[in-house]
Structures are given as structure tokens and as C-alpha cells.
Amino acid sequence: MQVTYQRDQLRLSMGGEDLLVHTPKSPAFFIGYGREKMEMYCGNFEIQDYLESREALRHLTVTDREAGMQLELRRHKDDDLQLSINVRLLEDGIQLDIQNVANDINRFWMRLAADEQEHVWGCGEQMSYFNLRGRHFPLWTSEPGVGRDKTTYVTWQSDVVNRAGGDYYNTNYPQPTFVSSRRYFCHIETYDYADFDFRQGTFHEMQVWGVPATILLRSAPTFLTLVEKISATFGRQPPLPDWVYNGVILGLKRGQAHAEKMLAEALNHDMAVSALWCEDWTGVRETSFGTRLFWDWRWQPERYPHLERLIAELRERNVRFLGYVNPYLCVDGSLFPEAEAAGYLATNEQGNTALVDFGEFYCGVVDFTDEAACTWFKDVIIKREMLDLGLSGWMADFGEYLPIDVKLSNGVSAKQEHNRWPVRWAQINAEAIAEAGLTDETTFFMRAGYSGVQAHCPLLWAGDQSVDFSRHDGLGTVICAALSSGLMGNAFHHSDIGGYTSLFGNKRNAELHMRWAEMAAFTPVMRTHESNRPTKNTQWFDDPAVAAHLARMSRIYVSLTPYLKQLVSEGSARGIPVQRALFLHFETDLECYDIQDQYLLGPDVLVAPVHQAGHLDWSAYLPHGVEWVHLWSGEHYAGGQRVTVPAPVGKPPVFYRSDSDWLALFTALAGQA
């Protein structure tokens, strides 16, 4: 990258092409003032902006500084100073630190030069679109929506009944960071609501509802090194615990007897089982919406009478036990009064404990801006109630739900803490585990995220997909989620096998379960979920064919262990994701830039999951420059073409490089299956 300037112009270029250009006629920075209206209902937000002003900062004065320069920006010559920006030249880019801001600015826009062919990816974990070009992406952690497509019945009903249908950009994990096909990344350091707009032909425009502290633009010679830099910026994950590779994590939530019985049944099917994940370890409550978990984060013996013994017995059999936790405490639980008495809960306008309605039960919000509250949550809940009990991991749910009207002890508005909350939540979980010295053998998985969650959350899960093949909320979306979050330095990703959300008559069938399971076998972690309506949806234990399929896939997953371990180790050390966008290894094959329904499992394996119903064969794009071998048939194909292969259930379209060091493993795996 190269920076040049003259009196009133600044030009940052990369390989001779403009990246950040500011001239009086074509300014790069805009300021303004707006009044937003934000309404939250169960983690979904309706957000409107009334924009009072948007003014270009046309007048620039540049002063040389050590290792950079100082920009003074005004709307016009005689204007008061509006923004002062310290530019630091880095070896591979620039860092803009915004230092002085005039009053009454709460909107900020910055433009970067774009070209028509350019692709951009990232913005956190995106479910609908991997290439972000042509759309804008509001960045605000929230529920991702049910259906996410206004043309579907499920979305329409979710909107009508719960205002929860969502749209293409809704995500649990937004991040104001994008990667360009020009081999740079742009990160804006802020927790404010942001909206990145990639609809214009000649520029990208990043909007922030506040003035960000820092803007980082860094380039790299290759996409892989770019991802390494991103990951170095936001933090890396520890390797997954070794027990993960022992097989599938079985999601069960019908009490101890059922869990033990299902494990026996799984083993009868020769299923490789690494853990039982029993969300209901803290008990349940009945509501008119169905059975819900009891949000008091300690073992409740009613449902698991001998849990300590069970955990110990399971561990002897090399099976771990996982639980569930979230940042809320139900008012009728035992922990709520303790937290309330200690002043660890967020308050409302009146100074009383803020109570959040989660549907026929109310909860307090643990105030993670209060150091003492964090310590209590770590010591009492995670270390004492969870780790001491013998849990080897859990779903660390929510994180995206901080109501924007509560009062927090650090004095920062909840609106400004909202996007940060997933990071705080991840940090509490990770620190508690580290303080217990159990990082090597414990994991937890989160759906919520934001810049910096990478340093704390060891494993993402893709959230609550609908139990279907739908374009914007079904099986296919978790591939896009893995690819986009992977570019942000989240090396490990997985999803609920079979999806989660079953509403408005939408029910999981055997085909979906099997297609999802056979994809999951080629991801870092396999885990089933009974869904939100366990008895209304196909479970592996209700259908011998589905059980046999899951068992076979679990064995295939286990067979991949040596290869997976190497990828996980690389992910942990360098931040390169296990599931990779095709272009990470095929930079010059432009076809790869738009593919969001296939991924590379490490450098050698290409996975093209069947994400639609009713297919017996499937078309996959094989990147250029390599010879590919179809896993099941052993058929060889030249790269640089789209091929159609048989893809009956049980034989997901998987290919490996014919020059791989792992040929023996792949051929053995195909033979075994």
C-alpha cells in the first residue's frame, strides 16, 4: 500500500489502484446526525433512522507526523474542525485513529474505492449471502429470524405471530469487518450499530451510528495470509478437546433414563459417540409454547436423579457429558435471588432489577460490565455448578439479547453495550474454564458473536436453522455461515444436525436429518439436536434408517480424525478455518469467488453438500489446476469444471486432491463406508 497526499487530497493506493481517495470533489468521509428508533421483541429488532443531516467533509488539511500524518477534516474552509484523524502507516496498510470529534455527530460514513468486479465477504457470520456485493448489511447482533425470506409461509407466519421472520442480513454474529477480493481487509473498531453498503459500483460505504475509534486497512499477498492477519487481530481459538473426535455429540433432552437408553441404542447401531449433550440438566418448565428449559444454572435432580454418577460412568466409557447455560437467571430459580441481593443484575429506569419476558417466565440480566458479577458467574455458576459437576462443555446460548433499555454498572448505555455483549459472554465462559485449568479438555459453543469473540469462543454453532432445505434458513445456510465466519478468524464451526426451528407446521423429515448428518461428518464437530419440538420432528432414535445413517457418518467422521486434527491444529495456530472458502486455496480461479454452497475441508478435501430435497445426483464445481478424486467412486476429474456425480443419501459429494498426502486415509474411508 502507498499513501500520497497534496494540499487537500489524500490517496491510499494498493498495487497502483486506488483504495481510499479523498478530494474536495469526491470526499471519503461524511458526518451527520440521526435519531434512531429501535424496538426489541425477544431478540428481534425493528430499527429505523430519521436522518437529520449527512454532510461531506470536503475540506482536508494534512500534516506530517512521525510514522504517518494528521488529517483535519472540515465541511468547508471556514468550518470548525469536525474530525481529526491520526494516520499510522503500517507495513501492510494503514490505521486511522479518530481523535477529535465535534459535537453533535452521531453518524459517520466512510467510502473506499471499489471496482465493478470486486467481491467482498465477511461481516461476521452471514447466513444468506457470502459475497456481500450488491447488498447492504446492517450489523447488529440479534435473532437471525425464522424463515428469513418474505416469500415463504414460515417467514410470513413468524412475522405475523412473533415479528420474528427476519431478513437476509439478520445474524447472531455481525462484525464490522470485510475482506475484499483485492486482498485487503477493512475493520472498523466500534460497538455501535453499523451498516456496510456494497451496492454501489465504484465505492463501498461503511456507516456507523457513532464515530468509530479506529479503522484498520491491511493487505496481504494471499487470501490465506490475509485470514491469518485477521485472526491475529481478533484472537485465536484453542484446539478442540481430543474427546470431540470420538464421534457424534448426541443432543438429548428428555431426562436421565432416556439419555442412557438412547446411548445404548446408539451403541447398538455401532455409532461413534463422543458425548451426550443434555440441555435439560437444569430441569424444565412447561409453558403454553411447550417445554422450556429451567434457567437456573445448576443440576436439578428431578430430571437427572444421579447425574454425578452418570457423568463419572460415562467418562469411564469415554463419553463426555455436556450441558447448557445462558446469561439470564429466571426469577423463580435459586441463583436469581443470590445475584439480585449482591447487585449483579442490570436495572431498569426506576433502579429496580430489570426483568425480561422470555415467554411466560421472567429473568434477570447478569451485568457483565460489573467485574464482581463476572467473577460470581464464573466462580459460582461455571466453575462450581458446571465444571465441578464434571461437564466437559456446553452450549453458551444467547449473547445477542441484551435489552437496549437496561442500566449497567459501567454507566455505558445498553445500546452501546449491545453488540459487545456476545464478546463479554464468551470471555466469561472462556476465563472460567481457563481459571479451572480445563481449557484443553472443555469446550463450549456459541451462536452470538462480534469483533473479538474469536479470542474467547472456541467453537461457533450456526444458530437455529429451520428444519428444512429452504434457501435462507435451511441446511445450505450453515455452509455460508462457516465460510463467512471462517474468514473472520473463527476456525471452528458446526451446526445442529437436522436444524432446530420447527414452527408453523414445518417439520424435519428423515431426508433432511440424513443430508445434514452427512455434511456434519465433514466438519470439525458433529452434534445432533432434537429441535424445539422433539416429539414432532424426526429423531435418529425414532427411525432405524436414520440411526444407521448417523452411525455410519459418525464412523466416517472418526476416520477423518488424523486429517481433522491437523486442520484444527493449523486453525488454532494460524487462524485458518477448517472449513474454507474455495478461493482460499484457488486464488486465481474466479469461479470460486461466488461459491457459497461448497467448502474445502482443509486444503485437500472439497465438500459439496446436497442441500436440496429429492436429489439422487448433484452438481459440484471443482477448482482449477488440480485433479480431483470423487470419494465414493474413485473417479478422477480435472479441475476447472462443474461435474455431476451420483449423490444418493449416504454418499455426499466429496472430492479429494489426487496429489494429497492423505490418499491412504481417504481411500480407506471410502472402502470402509
Add this chain to the structure above:
Amino acid sequence: MQVTYQRDQLRLSMGGEDLLVHTPKSPAFFIGYGREKMEMYCGNFEIQDYLESREALRHLTVTDREAGMQLELRRHKDDDLQLSINVRLLEDGIQLDIQNVANDINRFWMRLAADEQEHVWGCGEQMSYFNLRGRHFPLWTSEPGVGRDKTTYVTWQSDVVNRAGGDYYNTNYPQPTFVSSRRYFCHIETYDYADFDFRQGTFHEMQVWGVPATILLRSAPTFLTLVEKISATFGRQPPLPDWVYNGVILGLKRGQAHAEKMLAEALNHDMAVSALWCEDWTGVRETSFGTRLFWDWRWQPERYPHLERLIAELRERNVRFLGYVNPYLCVDGSLFPEAEAAGYLATNEQGNTALVDFGEFYCGVVDFTDEAACTWFKDVIIKREMLDLGLSGWMADFGEYLPIDVKLSNGVSAKQEHNRWPVRWAQINAEAIAEAGLTDETTFFMRAGYSGVQAHCPLLWAGDQSVDFSRHDGLGTVICAALSSGLMGNAFHHSDIGGYTSLFGNKRNAELHMRWAEMAAFTPVMRTHESNRPTKNTQWFDDPAVAAHLARMSRIYVSLTPYLKQLVSEGSARGIPVQRALFLHFETDLECYDIQDQYLLGPDVLVAPVHQAGHLDWSAYLPHGVEWVHLWSGEHYAGGQRVTVPAPVGKPPVFYRSDSDWLALFTALAGQA
């Protein structure tokens, strides 16, 4: 109104309260630049704006001028002149003429001071909300949408299948004019896309995508005189022809034999019939969507073999014959080649005739900016083919459909002509009738409108409601339509009895037909419509009870003639609408400001139509200060209260003032029914 100013401030007040205030800290005018994206599909528009800048014009210089002053507006002291506005002081307000505009301004905002309690109404013909406060209203003539409520199945399916579901603000007839409860009106003279925003507590903000020529603010001591002024500004309608009062206009579209048979059947029911309205007089075509009209505006004998004779015979029996016309010519008709050869049709980018897809058939767009084309349309189509044949009126359909990508002979972009098109279309119809000397006895009805349509369109019809009782597209919406358009000086309004749009399983039933008919009996014009799917929807001639009800209502309507004629005469002379918002006569009763499902039929009659299904009684608000008599029971009620009266089908809730000069008429009418 009073205007004061000092060096850099301007203050227009009304009765001591601010109306238009400009100070450097709180400017009233903003300019900006935006790039809109507009997409049309069959009269529905998707409109987005990318806003590049929005800047306050804080710096004002005021210079005295004769009968007013000159405003020079800049963003800051050293700025180039941005806007120059000539302020003319009127007796009752001010007129702002914007004279000089800097380059690169295509967005304009103006604020008026508002108070929290204030109500605003108008903005053309609004279907969903009479009081506009709390919402914003894009003003762009278009299809109004099918369903207009994202929570209904019909809207959802219309959106999914045709992108045609619409929303609360979509209307065939927008107008950048509003009436405030502070007894002033504001009109912005422009054809550009506009958006009036009434969501803010302390100001109203009017946005225009262009810089308007003129802004008019005028006050009046009463609402009635305010409406008179509005009507004087935009033009008044001739009285309705006398034959209208002879009874209901029967909408029939199954050819001559059917029309004659249905007339006989109607007369058997003692129905008072003023006219047959046969849309299909020009023939039909079959499409996969069903039977459509043949858009070649001349009698086609196939369907009406002896139309001339029929019209003559009907006229002898005191029954008129009405037709249908719209501004398009189908390519397979006889008029298209004639118009094309003469160069009367709009062209496309390539200079060829622009062809518009209307669903399996294509049409040319007659170019109404070409004087010769207008003359041809008037002389050949309206005078020769329609009036000479003996038509006494017609539906002048469309007007809101000018595609924004055609080329017009006056060189103005179609985008800028779009909102004007309904006015041009109305003018052609009115002028042709006037040139034929038939204004007294001919009428036509339009759904599309814009500022100025009042001078040409003698009768509005409320457009294409769904055949149901739904909140945003059913029976109740036509009351809101009559009230809002009435305030804009459209004195005469009516609607399709039973609604029009039957889609996605939504079908008209007998109850809806009867509730609609009994409301229509208390409007200026009664007219039935077979709907878009005649054989799938209840028709009066398919159900003797519905026929008998319609017949009785037609007789009631006829009995109202003397009263109606006086109202029509007043409407024509003063612009006061026949159907009036309650507050027009009850200014001090604030309850009346929010009522949009009742109306006054002239000063003496209050109509509270039953606009929901399944009611046997109905609650109505009776304005304060008057004693009201329930039409059917003769029961007396004090005003200023909400009362519930029996309202079985056939006895719509109607009340009259106990001090009316028309008591004899009302009691006779009740006795007769």
C-alpha cells in the same frame, strides 16, 4: 398569519403560534443529493433512495421586496447561494416561489412547526389512514396494492406472486397537499416523487426529489372555508348529470344479451336503475389470468351486436349506457396502428414504439404531452367512438401507470411526468366531453389523481378494493378515501359495490355486497361491479335476497335525490364534498378528528357504515352539540356520545339532525323502507 424576520431569522406565525420558523440553529430548509432506484412492475413500484447528502441551509439573508421579501439561503456564510426564495404575503398566508437553485440539488426538505396534539389529513386519496400523524406518506401515483397489510394471506400471496401486495400509503391518487387541524393547508407544487413525514412531535417534514416551484401555506377561520380555498386552488367539478339520481348503475360485462336480461331482472325487483355500465363494450380477450377487456376503444359488435340500437332503446326507457376506456392501445387492435403511424405513441430508448406488457398482451402508450396525440384521442376515440355512439359516461381507468422509462415528445422525463399523468388523462376526457357540449349529461370516473385532477375529473371512484371487510383493503377503506380526497376538493366520490379484487381464494359473499350497497345508497353515486372474477363472486343477480336488498337501497338512494342534488350543487359551486369528515361541521368536537369510518352526508346526515362482518348492531359516534335521530327507529340521541344501535343488514346506521330542514324527506324515506 404574520411574518416577522430579523437578520438571519424568519418566523411565520398563525394566531401567535409558530408555523414556519427558520433560525441558524433550527433551520427550516434542507437540500441534498440522492440517487433513487425505481422499479415498476404492472403499476407497482419498488423505490429506494441512496442519499448522498442532506445539508441544512442555516445561513439566511432576508431582503424586503414589494408585497413580500426575498430569502437567500446558504449552508454557511461563505457558501455559494443555494436557494433563492421569493416570499409573497397573501391575505391568508404566504406563497414561496423558489427561483434560483444551485447545481446538484435533487433533494429538498422543508419543515413546518407542529404541536403534539395536531392532526393532519389529506395527501390525496388515502385508503388506510385519514389522520396522517405518526406516519410518513410517499406520494407517487401507483397501484394501491392488493391487501395492503403484510399480516394478511392475500397481501402475502400478492407480494409473492405479483409483487403487488402494497402498503398503507400506496394510492392511485397521491397529492402533496395536507390540511392541518391548526386550520391551514400546505401545498407543494411539484410532480416529483415526494414523501411527507408526520412522525415527528415538533415538526412536519416534506421531502421532494427535486426542488419544487412553489409552496403555498394558507389559513382559514373554519375547516369548511379552508376546503373551499383548496378547491378554488385546484379546480371544481361540474354537477353530476341528472340521470345519475335515477338509481343504481349496474356493472355488467357479459355481453348484450346478458345486459338486457339483467336489466329486466333488476326491474322485476323494482330496482331503480340509472344506467348499465358495460366495460366489455370493446370486446374481450381470453388470457391465462381469465377474461380481460380488449383495449381497442371502439364498439366491437361481436359481444354487443346491436349496441347503437340498444343504447337508443335504453335511453328511451331512461336508462343510460356507460363504457370503459384507458390510455393504452393494444397492439392487435385497430387504433394502435393508426396512432403509431401518426407518431402519437411514446417511444423506448431505441426510438421505437414503447410496448408495455399487461399480461399476455402488449400496448402502446398514447403520448399525452403531444398536443396532436391528445387531439386525436379526443376526436377519434372519445368523441367519435364513444360519445357519438351514445355513451353517457365511462370508467376512465388507469392514469397511474406511465412507465418511467418511455420517451415523451415534450422532452420531459417520464419519471417527472409520472405523477402528472392522471391529470393529463382526466383533462383529455373532460375536454373531449366539453368540446362535444355534453358536460351536463356525461360523466366519467377515475381512480388515479394528483394535484389538479380536481379541475378535470368529475367523479372519483375508490379503486380496486378487495372483496372483503379487511382493515386495509376492504369496505371500510373507501370511507377514508372519500374523506381524504374530499378535503382536497374532490366533491364527488363513490366505489365499486362489493369491491373488485378477488384473488387467492378471497371471494365476495352476500353480506359484503349488501353492506357495501347500503353504504353506497348514502353516497353521490351507486354503482355495482362484477369484480375481476365475475363467476366466482356473489352477484346481485345470482341471489334474490341480494337483488332485493340492492333494489331497496336503490330506491332509498333515489328518495334522497332532492337532498343529494343540493349537496352536489354545493360541491360544484364551493368544492365542499358531499361526503364530509365529521370535523368539517363539528370543529370543536375533538373526537371527530380521528374518525375515519363515519362521514357526514352533507350537513344533516351522519352515516356510520357497518364495515365488519357478522354485526347485528353497531357503535357510532354522534358529534357534540346537536340532537341526532336514528333513521330507522326514530330514536333521539344527544350528540357528544358513542351510541350502539341495531344494524341488521338493510338498516345501515344512519342518523339525521333533529333540526334538519329535511325532516320530511328523512321520515318518509324511513317509512318507505
